[in-house]
Structures are given as C-alpha cells and as structure tokens.
Amino acid sequence: MSADVVLVDPAALSDFMADAVREYTACTPELPPRSWAVLLGRFTDDAMHVERVGFATNIRETDDSVLQEFDAAIIPRFGACYANGRRGYWCEPRELLRITAEAEAEGLEVLGSIHLHPDWHRIGPPHERGLRVSQEPTPMDRHLFQGSGWPLNMILYLERREGRLYHSLGAWAPPADTAPEAGCRALAIRVRTPERGVR
Template sequence: MSTVGSVAFADPALLDAFIEAATGEYAACTPQEPPRCWALLLGSVEDGVAHVHRVRFARNVRDDSPVALDEFAENIVPCFGAAYANTRRGYWCDSTDLLAATREAESAGLELLGSVHLHPDWHRIGPPHERGLRISQHPTPMDAYLFRNTGWPVNIICYLSELDDRLHHTMAAWSSPAYDEPGASPAQLTIHMAVRV
C-alpha cells in the first residue's frame, strides 16, 4: 500500500450520498441506538496524494456476524469499554461486500483506499452517562485500533453536529498507524476538494 500525505476529491459530490445517509441515520437515532454510517473509498495514489474516485456503501454485519461478535466481546469491549457491547455501536463490513468492492476497484485499475464513517455529537444527543465523552472529527482510541488493523491509508471521519438549529458536517482524514507500533496515533491528512462550478 502506498504512503499517503493528502486526499483529493476531484468531485466533492462523491460524498453527497454519504452525507445524506449519515444525516438520515442521525435523524433516526436515539440515545440507546447510536447512528452509524460507513462506506468504502476506491481510488488511486499518485505522488503521495490519494485520489478518491468512488464511494461504495457496504452492509454492516456488526449485529450478527459471529466473527464480529467475538471480536467485540473478546477484544474491543475489554479494551475500549462497555459502551461497545451495544451492537448498534461500531461497524463490521460484510466480507462479500468488501470482496466485491475490491474486485470492482481492481477491474477499474483502482485500489481500495480506506473508508469514511460517521461521528455524531454524542456528547449532546447520547445517553446522560456518556455525555462527558467528547466526539469530533478526530479518531477515538477505538478508531485508531481499527485503522491500525485494516492498514488502509485513508480513513475519513465525518462529524455531524447541531449548531444554531442546523446540522453541520466537518470532515477530517487520517492515516493508519503502523501495525508494529501499537502506541502510534493516526496522522492527520489534508483533504483537497475541487471547487464546484
């Protein structure tokens, strides 16, 4: 996998479907059922710049995959807290969808660059006992763990928050920390968006 220093979207509209889906999830969530939205990024890397050409949604099997349930029970909940026992928290990509996206990328001369996922302003809308947890477009310790395990060079977080009675989004992109450096943090990448005309 190539080293990446920044991420470019030649067409910012590529993220419109993701933002629309994330907004729908946000509107339908409850303090007991956090919103979740996740998609794969397909593209290419040239001179340290990841160019995103496609965004592909994939099914979430976090609730019913034995592999996902075991991973959360054995590793994630003990490391990152009981909140992750809630099967509405976290995303586990269906392996057949992941394979289909990888094949789609390869047939188009692209590669699987990474993913984009939603963070809500949980400190405002979550259950009272979790409102001290400040979430933003920055990775949580759980995100860093998952980024490290996928090894994908591009990991985008879309933060949705309510401000002045309107929903706003903020995006940030992060590299995957090296797998052999357990304490390393993801490094922030610069996002370039072409101007819509």
C-alpha cells in the same frame, strides 16, 4: 504507497453524506447513528484522489465470530459502550471482495474507509455526555485503522447547531506503531472547488 494529501470532489461523498444525515436524523440515545463506506479512487503522485464510495452490509450484530471478537477483545479494551451492537461497523467480507473487484474493473483502488461521528456529547444518553468526539480518531478508531492497514481513514463529524447540521472532515493514516497510545498521522484534505463563473 505513501501520500499526504487527499483530493475529494464533494460529489464523490454525496451518497455517504446522505446516508450519514439519514442515520443522524433517525438516531436516539439508545440507538446511535452509524454510517460507514469504502473509499474508492486512485493514487496520483503525492495524493489519494477519492472518486466514489461503496457500501457493504454491516455484520456487527449478526455474525457470531464478530460478536465474540467484541466480547473478548473490544469491550474489555475500549469500554462497555461497545456492548451496544449499534457501536462499530464490521464489513461483510464477501461484499468487500465484490466492491474491490468492481473498483479494479473501473481502474480504481480501495483507498480506505469513511465513517460517521455524531455530536454524542449533545445527543447521546446522559451518562455518555462527557464523551466528546470530533473528526479526530478515538482509541477504537486507531485500533481499527491499524488492523485494516488502509492508507486512508476518513471521519465525518456531524453536529446540530441552531437547528442546522454542520460537518467537518478528518483524514488519517493508520498508526505506524502497535502501541495502544500510538497516534494516527493527519492527512491534508483538499476539496475540489467549482470553477464556474471564475474570471
């Protein structure tokens, strides 16, 4: 189903936001923060309505077939930085099936995923400080978004300024083309506004 708008209640992402902040706060230049979750919700007319997230085990550093995939395809294509096992997330397949089944029992669908991008140009190792990221997809993100085929791929960008954390969100449809330079289509995000006290 095609939808150009993402409807989000801030509470739907609160567990993911807490995990992302915890990861960001604990990271070091050698141990990048990583946070990833499945987005669950409903299609409504021209929109995808995110209602909650689901977490699953990351097997990026523990599964032999995943390690081989990174060694043979990911690292040669996207760079040596992906040799660091903290880079990237690979969801445990049985847990994804469990999350999907639980969502269906609640009348929800798997819409896609959300993951964290930190201000790596400030907090990463000196040799990677030129690597600017944001809520926009990286080439690796585009590759993964295309591979999953999910209609919604969100990126939470976190940065520290003047001692406080700030964030922005991006929402993306997967690339329509398999060419390496194919881009993702930006989706509009609408965050639910509290109506208490409105006259």
